[in-house]
Amino acid sequence: MKLLLEKDHVEGIRYYDTYRREGGYRSVEKALKTMSPEAIVEEVKKSGLRGRGGAGFPTGMKWSFIAKPEGVPRHLVCNADESEPGTFKDRYLMEFIPHLLIEGLIVSSFALGSNATYIYIRGEYAWIVDILEQAITEAKNNGWLGKNILGTGFDCEIYVQRGAGAYICGEETALIESLEGKRGNPRIKPPFPAIKGVWDRPTVVNNVETLAAVVPIINMGGEEYAKIGVGKSTGTKLISACGNLNKPGVYEIDMTISVEEFIYSDKYCGGIPNGKKLKACIPGGSSVPILPANLLLKTAKGEQRMMNYESLSDGGFATGSMMGSGGFIVLDEDQCVVRHTLTLARFYRHESCGQCSPCREGTGWMEKILHNIEYGKGKMTDVDLLWDIQRKIEGNTICPLGDAAAWPVAAAIRHFRDEFEWHILNPEESQKRNYGIAHYADERAVAV
Amino acid sequence: MADQQQLFKVTIDNITVEVPPGTTILNAARKIGGDVAPPAMCYYSKLQGSGGKCRTCLVEVSKGSDKDPRPMPKLVASCRTTVMDGMEVKNITSPKVIDARAGVVEFLLINHPLDCPICDQAGECHLQDLSYEHGKAGTRYEFQRRTFHKVDLGDKIQLHMTRCILCYRCVFVADQLTNKREHGILDRGDHAQIATYIEKNLHNEFIGNVIDVCPVGALTDKTFRFKNRVWFTKPVDAHRDCPKCSGEVQLWMRGDEVFRVTARKDEWGEVKDTTSGKPGWICNDCRFDKKHINDWVIEGPSAISRHSVISQGHYVGIEKPKEVLIDVMGGRKPRLFLDIHDVSEVNKPNIELSLIDGPATSDTFNGTKKD
Ligand SMILES: Cc1cc2nc3c(=O)[nH]c(=O)nc-3n(C[C@H](O)[C@H](O)[C@H](O)COP(=O)(O)O)c2cc1C
Ligand code: SF4
Ligand code: SF4
Ligand code: FES
Numbered sequence: 001m002k003l004l005l006e007k008d009h010v011e012g013i014r015y016y017d018t019y020r021r022e023g024g025y026r027s028v029e030k031a032l033k034t035m036s037p038e039a040i041v042e043e044v045k046k047s048g049l050r051g052r053g054g055a056g057f058p059t060g061m062k063w064s065f066i067a068k069p070e071g072v073p074r075h076l077v078c079n080a081d082e083s084e085p086g087t088f089k090d091r092y093l094m095e096f097i098p099h100l101l102i103e104g105l106i107v108s109s110f111a112l113g114s115n116a117t118y119i120y121i122r123g124e125y126a127w128i129v130d131i132l133e134q135a136i137t138e139a140k141n142n143g144w145l146g147k148n149i150l151g152t153g154f155d156c157e158i159y160v161q162r163g164a165g166a167y168i169c170g171e172e173t174a175l176i177e178s179l180e181g182k183r184g185n186p187r188i189k190p191p192f193p194a195i196k197g198v199w200d201r202p203t204v205v206n207n208v209e210t211l212a213a214v215v216p217i218i219n220m221g222g223e224e225y226a227k228i229g230v231g232k233s234t235g236t237k238l239i240s241a242c243g244n245l246n247k248p249g250v251y252e253i254d255m256t257i258s259v260e261e262f263i264y265s266d267k268y269c270g271g272i273p274n275g276k277k278l279k280a281c282i283p284g285g286s287s288v289p290i291l292p293a294n295l296l297l298k299t300a301k302g303e304q305r306m307m308n309y310e311s312l313s314d315g316g317f318a319t320g321s322m323m324g325s326g327g328f329i330v331l332d333e334d335q336c337v338v339r340h341t342l343t344l345a346r347f348y349r350h351e352s353c354g355q356c357s358p359c360r361e362g363t364g365w366m367e368k369i370l371h372n373i374e375y376g377k378g379k380m381t382d383v384d385l386l387w388d389i390q391r392k393i394e395g396n397t398i399c400p401l402g403d404a405a406a407w408p409v410a411a412a413i414r415h416f417r418d419e420f421e422w423h424i425l426n427p428e429e430s431q432k433r434n435y436g437i438a439h440y441a442d443e444r445a446v447a448v
Numbered sequence: 449m450a451d452q453q454q455l456f457k458v459t460i461d462n463i464t465v466e467v468p469p470g471t472t473i474l475n476a477a478r479k480i481g482g483d484v485a486p487p488a489m490c491y492y493s494k495l496q497g498s499g500g501k502c503r504t505c506l507v508e509v510s511k512g513s514d515k516d517p518r519p520m521p522k523l524v525a526s527c528r529t530t531v532m533d534g535m536e537v538k539n540i541t542s543p544k545v546i547d548a549r550a551g552v553v554e555f556l557l558i559n560h561p562l563d564c565p566i567c568d569q570a571g572e573c574h575l576q577d578l579s580y581e582h583g584k585a586g587t588r589y590e591f592q593r594r595t596f597h598k599v600d601l602g603d604k605i606q607l608h609m610t611r612c613i614l615c616y617r618c619v620f621v622a623d624q625l626t627n628k629r630e631h632g633i634l635d636r637g638d639h640a641q642i643a644t645y646i647e648k649n650l651h652n653e654f655i656g657n658v659i660d661v662c663p664v665g666a667l668t669d670k671t672f673r674f675k676n677r678v679w680f681t682k683p684v685d686a687h688r689d690c691p692k693c694s695g696e697v698q699l700w701m702r703g704d705e706v707f708r709v710t711a712r713k714d715e716w717g718e719v720k721d722t723t724s725g726k727p728g729w730i731c732n733d734c735r736f737d738k739k740h741i742n743d744w745v746i747e748g749p750s751a752i753s754r755h756s757v758i759s760q761g762h763y764v765g766i767e768k769p770k771e772v773l774i775d776v777m778g779g780r781k782p783r784l785f786l787d788i789h790d791v792s793e794v795n796k797p798n799i800e801l802s803l804i805d806g807p808a809t810s811d812t813f814n815g816t817k818k819d
Binding site: 166168183188349350351352353354355356357358359360361362363364365368385392395396397398 | 499500501502503504506522523525528547548551552554555556558559588589591613614616632633635636637638639640
């Protein structure tokens with residue numbers, strides 16, 4: 001089932017004329033002419049859409065929290081920072097069908113009463129900025145933006161703001177600070193952005209994919225949308241698959257397929273190159289816990305693991321993980337978990353904003369210990385020490401980056417402790433990385 | 449009476465207080481005082497927006513409120529969380545809090561050397577107290593620490609970044625007290641540092657207050673550095689007629705010499721309000737340039753909490769404890785139940801302990817062991 005990427009193969013879909021010819025901007029007509037803002041929020045609630053930026057919070061509910069003080073402007077901000085390692089779905093969407101995002105933004109701005117809407121985009125996506133700006137100009141020239149849109153009296157402008165390329169600026173309150181021209185430090189909540197956001201005005205921050213999904217929701221109606229998928233995982237989800245896969249890329253799935261099908265079927269990732277075995281996978285972007293093959297394909301209860309919010313998090317962090325932002329990173333049997341964990345730890349250390357002591361100091365400490373282990377200088381006590389450090393960061397910080405730094409380390413130790421210990425006990429061998437660790441690989445999954 | 453303000457009941461470590469809505473847990477706990485008040489390194493009552501960063505004040509909310517009794521899922525920063533009616537909070541009674549706080553202290557000490565014997569802030573440093581109360585004797589950190597050169601921020605203030613714990617207080621001072629923002633934080637994460645824009649000097653009439661707010665020894669007063677240890681000096685309240693600030697200060701004296709001038713601070717280390725009710729920040733002139741006793745009208749000795757090492761040697765109105773046991777017992781001789789010299793050879797005054805092989809055991813004691 002494709003809703004967002006349905007038309008991505010149509011030549012010229014990036015440009016307004018083609019997009020419009022293919023049925024684009026219908027949702028704006030429908031929403032602005034026939035629906036009230038409240039009705040749109042209601043429709044989004046009915047759709048069961050969950051935020052696609054990582055946390056999976058129900059979008060309709062988030063929208064209904066926005067404060068509406070008399071005479072105070074409100075803002076919608078599109079989070080196009082997309083800096084989670086392994087996640088590159090928003091980029092695909094913006095690059096190939098920018099008008100879908102603009103369309104979603106117009107409808108959402110109307111629903112939230114935002115006359116000035118921002119797209120905060122990561123600095124490295126410079127070429128996408130041009131694409132978006134062109135799309136905005138086209139939309140404006142054709143009367144979908146600006147003053148008195150479609151004669152309904154609704155005014156809306158969309159501004160593109162480039163970040164300087166800091167992961168932390170994807171966190172919604174840091175994003176708001178950065179948008180205001182300040183250092184991108186997360187704010188201490190409460191107050192939440194729905195009460196005090198950009199310039200202290202009520203603000204909603206949503207992910208690119210979330211906002212794009214508003215278009216099919218309005219076109220088909222919330223109830224129809226909710227029928228796609230399963231349980232509380234309604235609609236379709238973009239998954240950016242990478243790592244040891246025959247066909248890495250961005251896939252739109254409805255959330256009824258199994259993880260096994262996603263990895264091995266030719267419709268999606270087409271299996272693992274060179275006949276290698278699956279060792280592990282980080283299913284939702286680098287901050288979510290890594291799962292070894294056996295727990296990835298089957299839950300702890302022995303049920304098939306599905307590509308949806310509930311199934312991926314089934315078992316909690318002990319035996320499950322998270323859907324997160326949909327960055328699906330696959331590791332084959334030759335990959336070294338210690339090295340991967342070090343790479344991630346280095347990333348989080350570098351990206352910590354440095355406001356709170358546990359994250360600022362803890363991420364650096366973890367990286368140094370992992371560095372020692374990886375380069376043959378580890379001690380057996382280091383594993384427990386790492387465990388203790390991550391435990392003292394998690395839950396004790398201002399923003400979830402602390403947790404995002406702690407979880408990968410925790411999960412790696414939880415599921416691959418013997419690999420860490422092997423590294424420590426065999427410092428020289430581990431440098432050659434020829435330590436058969438195939439016992440982690442899932443035998444059953446080889447020949448699907 | 450009808451519009452009398454409603455008060456919220458909040459119970460912290462089993463002690464209940466009533467506070468106005470909008471009060472933070474930290475300030476409610478400070479009302480109780482003592483050990484119940486969580487430590488706070490980054491919150492500073494006189495600086496807007498401060499707090500929430502260092503995480504030393506984390507507490508457990510075991511009951512949200514009367515209306516919604518669910519406990520909060522995570523520990524919360526008490527300096528930024530406001531109380532609800534019927535809230536129940538655990539600070540020192542929560543093992544989770546103690547554990548998390550020990551973690552925070554360990555993190556803070558990674559890049560803050562415990563060089564208290566040579567640090568100018570010794571005796572006034574909150575991290576020193578904190579590491580004493582929550583720290584461990586050793587550290588598990590085995591890597592190189594951050595190092596920095598000392599930086600002179602103008603001719604009166606010195607910055608030792610090695611000791612900075614990035615609490616942001618000085619940044620708030622520069623932002624909120626002075627009319628030109630001159631310094632802030634560069635870089636991110638554990639490579640973040642307090643810096644002025646390309647090592648510019650700090651010139652601002654009130655910038656000296658950064659020294660007072662710094663909870664550790666990262667910002668020090670160059671007119672005082674190493675002239676004396678703070679606990680050897682005597683704090684007295686004094687004032688002068690100052691055109692720029694209230695002129696209400698504390699002088700740190702030895703004999704008739706004024707060694708240092710600071711703002712007056714309360715029990716929590718925060719600047720007190722002046723007698724007219726305004727926050728008592730002081731200007732650079734009062735702080736750095738008025739070091740003669742004739743510049744000041746002395747009001748009297750400052751009240752210093754006995755908790756503080758500063759009170760060492762100068763309590764006001766305190767009776768010194770009697771030293772000799774006989775004095776304590778009102779002239780009576782202590783009654784000995786056992787004279788150890790009678791029963792133990794090892795305790796005989798003429799026995800040289802160093803000559804006994806190995807440890808003295810109960811056998812030696814009972815006289816059953818022969819050499
Ligand atoms: C460190 C950090 C980085 C984040 N980066 C992004 C990001 O790049 N893109 C994004 O959409 N959300 C990101 N988020 C999540 C946002 O804070 C926020 O939850 C999201 O934009 C809300 O949109 P949604 O409700 O549509 O998911 C990040 C969160 C954290 C803690
Ligand atoms: S958790 Fe890390 S990134 Fe988030 S506010 Fe604290 S130091 Fe900054
Ligand atoms: S210099 Fe002092 S006041 Fe400034 S951030 Fe560092 S520790 Fe805090
Ligand atoms: S004093 Fe509360 S977090 Fe620093």
